[in-house]
Amino acid sequence: MRADAKPGVLMAAPYAAFLLVFAAYPVLFALALVFMRWDLVTDPTFAGLDNLQLLAVDARFWRAVANTFVFLAIHLPLQVATALTLALALNRPLAFRAFWRASFFLPVVISGAVVAILWNALYATDVGLINKVLVKLGGSPVPWLTDPSLAMASIAVMVTWKNVGFYVVIYLAGLQYIPRSVQEAIELDGATTWQRFRHLTLPLLLPQTILVVTLSTINGFQLFIEPYVMTGGGPLRRTFSVVLYMYTNAFSYQKMGYAATIGVALALIIGAVVAIQRRLIGTAEAQ
């Protein structure tokens, strides 16, 4: 047995070492940094609870958290509705089925940086494609990214567009497990399309819906490149995001302790929000 262990140890050792350096150490050091002040130039000093106290009253941090909830309030229903609609449309024998699916998935494979730059151009007030079409249809140009009450909604729509193909694939996988015979049986019972959707399809797709909501929520809290490229967090900080604030603290202000504190707080907030969502969706379904 002793001799047997040698190849296994040798083959697993590099990964174990990697995990220690790039996973275990950063997690522990993140917690240590919460109690430190460090500009990366001079030696770190003990900061006690200063970072936590600052975070508790930091209007910019809480503004970013509030912005994320605004984002999620628009993004989550939109994401679930569009993904479910497209998946239901695709879930039947169709010509060019692979093409439809591939076209919905196209934005998923494109870098977030490119999508942000592309939509910056699509949303441009004067030369953007969207306003050009609006004007052509007889409307007037809309300041998508420069109106404070509109900017976050514009970003939420863009992120929905970018990710919907991904969630369509998740829903399609779930729909495969609803047997055709069950659908036909309920149809014979005289159920309308809406009744069938409400009482059969939707409940059976609950695991997929929870997954879509969870992943979109985590994704929403990671919002960075979109405001970084498109709005710089403006107008009036309305699109300012938590990761953008963390990045600014680390990269521009050299406040490692405070940046890490934001990271830890963000991880805790994500965990709490996802746990609450799962509870809510579970209870709503039970009723």
Added chain:
Amino acid sequence: MKPLARVAIYVALGIAAITFIYPFLWMASSTLKSSAEFGSLALIPDQPTLENYRTMWSRAPFGRALLNSIVVAGTITASVLVFGSITAYALARLNFPGKRALNAATIGVLLVPGQLTLIPLYTLIVQAGLIDTYAALITPYLFNATAILMLRQFFLQIPQSLIDSARMDGMGEMRILFTIFWPLSRPPLAIVAIFTFMGSWNEVLWPLLVVRDQHIMTLPQLLTVFALGGGAGTLGVSLAAAMVLVVPVVIAYMFLQRYFIESMAGAGVKG
């Protein structure tokens, strides 16, 4: 289905497909328009010009960034495939002390949000003196927990008799992995390769932290810095720069879309 409903479905799908594809076509056509014509709805420019591409190419080192992206994403992908397979093989088929702990740690890693470790990793790279190096872009991604879990799952299903007879022939474990397991594992290896390469190719937050020298920047970072820093000047030039990043991906996607979808959707769910 009634014929009318059938038509309605195709019309709806067509409109949806246009919503996803048309912006990219508009982007491609906009890069070929002069600034006077920019923003027109026509997909075919009246007077096509390569001016945007010339400006973009002369103002920032995009050729170099393309090379950097290929080197960084290529190295990470090779490492995740080779070292990830070695790890997965040990976790799936060999016995050694600490195996259960390592399996548990691999799943644990997937539960840790990236924002938690971002700043400590950044300070680690700064202290190691790796700012503005390829090493800074590559080392944190040399292993991938999702890839290891996927490969391990697949390796578990390969019959033990193949290993036993290979050992009887005097083959070492590494040779068994690369001459017997790898040829049998093309589908999972392809899936891992695609999501690893795409993840690295599209990554922008990490490079923005650890690279400041334009000559080490990968494409998405240089593109972001270029579009934001005013280097581009016009939207047409920004979009032309974005095309360098998009065109290789779209070409690969057209040929391998099934694998892309399976790979990126699968990794996202498990990761």
